[in-house]
Amino acid sequence: MALSFALGLLAAGFSEIITPIFILLVAIGFYRTRKRHYLFALVGLLLGFTIVLIAPGNAVRAAALPPRMLITRALQQAIAASAIFIAQSILERPYTLIAAFFVGWLCEPLRRVRKRLRWALVTVLLGFAGIIYSLFITLYGAGGLQGRHYTYAAFILVLTIGTLGMLCSSRRINYAERTTSQQSRNCAHQ
Amino acid sequence: MIKRFLAIGMLVILAIYALQGLSVQPFADDLAFIQLAKYADPLTQQYYGWSGRYSATLLLGYLLPLAPNMVVKLFPALWILSGVGMAYALNKRRVRYPLLMAGGLVVAFLWALPDLFESFFWFAGSVNYLTPLWIFGILWLYLSRSASLPLGSLKS
Numbered sequence: 082m083a084l085s086f087a088l089g090l091l092a093a094g095f096s097e098i099i100t101p102i103f104i105l106l107v108a109i110g111f112y113r114t115r116k117r118h119y120l121f122a123l124v125g126l127l128l129g130f131t132i133v134l135i136a137p138g139n140a141v142r143a144a145a146l147p148p149r150m151l152i153t154r155a156l157q158q159a160i161a162a163s164a165i166f167i168a169q170s171i172l173e174r175p176y177t178l179i180a181a182f183f184v185g186w187l188c189e190p191l192r193r194v195r196k197r198l199r200w201a202l203v204t205v206l207l208g209f210a211g212i213i214y215s216l217f218i219t220l221y222g223a224g225g226l227q228g229r230h231y232t233y234a235a236f237i238l239v240l241t242i243g244t245l246g247m248l249c250s251s252r253r254i255n256y257a258e259r260t261t262s263q264q265s266r267n268c269a270h271q
Numbered sequence: 272m273i274k275r276f277l278a279i280g281m282l283v284i285l286a287i288y289a290l291q292g293l294s295v296q297p298f299a300d301d302l303a304f305i306q307l308a309k310y311a312d313p314l315t316q317q318y319y320g321w322s323g324r325y326s327a328t329l330l331l332g333y334l335l336p337l338a339p340n341m342v343v344k345l346f347p348a349l350w351i352l353s354g355v356g357m358a359y360a361l362n363k364r365r366v367r368y369p370l371l372m373a374g375g376l377v378v379a380f381l382w383a384l385p386d387l388f389e390s391f392f393w394f395a396g397s398v399n400y401l402t403p404l405w406i407f408g409i410l411w412l413y414l415s416r417s418a419s420l421p422l423g424s425l426k427s
Contacts, residue, residue, distance in 0.1 A: 088410040094326025095403035103407050118417040136323025177382040184375030189367040228386025232400040235383035243376055
């Protein structure tokens, strides 16, 4: 449990952009499992995030950057930047998305996935939301986007496409299971 | 058989990226931290003077100045190795070909980065943006095993 706390504290001390997502995931994990390890990790993450946010140096850095834009304007620009990033990924680096999709498709999930269309929609929505969130926070805090600020957007995009590939692959498992159970029933009737 | 060859192919591509990392030199913020470490305590100076990112400062202000060239050259290979390892461990019980998934996703991620140098090869950039993913991956693996859950699953 001390290790959970220590790792949480360490993970929170890097980027303010990704830490809230870590907190959310661990909070969901704690809610589902009620295990103390998740609670200690959550406390470590929250403490670390607080330490990062209250640092006096943040004010010095903010003074050196352009004035913060309005939240609505940052959100508008984040949505536009996300759309451009996705479009560029499709047009300039299509091999990336093809590779991510086929990797997910070829890997063959071991478990059957029910309601694949619903999960696909949820995946796409979460993917979009994640990309917009990562760019919004950067725009609101730093005022502009540079190459490294798209790191999380790229990560989320690849995970989203890979997951869609896995969902498509699970169709084969669903079909195989249905065929097997159909054959079993036919044998039983005979 | 084909999938095994594909997995090996992915690992070969990642090895090429790791070898490319050997030609990286300290750049911009890396050099600033190396100089800072000579004259002041990096953690205090950064926390009160620029940014509260204490974990990033630990790596940039204390680890990097120990052996700047070796650290920046080996870090990409270390990140690739740990990224593949974690993705493999997280997916071992979820997919039939976890090594293909691990290698393939890391390759796809590196290809998806608009600026590979700023996000991956540049030590300061990768410390700030990639390393938290790495640390959180370790944390999630530990939580999953400690709580006796299937790896990578939120369900009990």
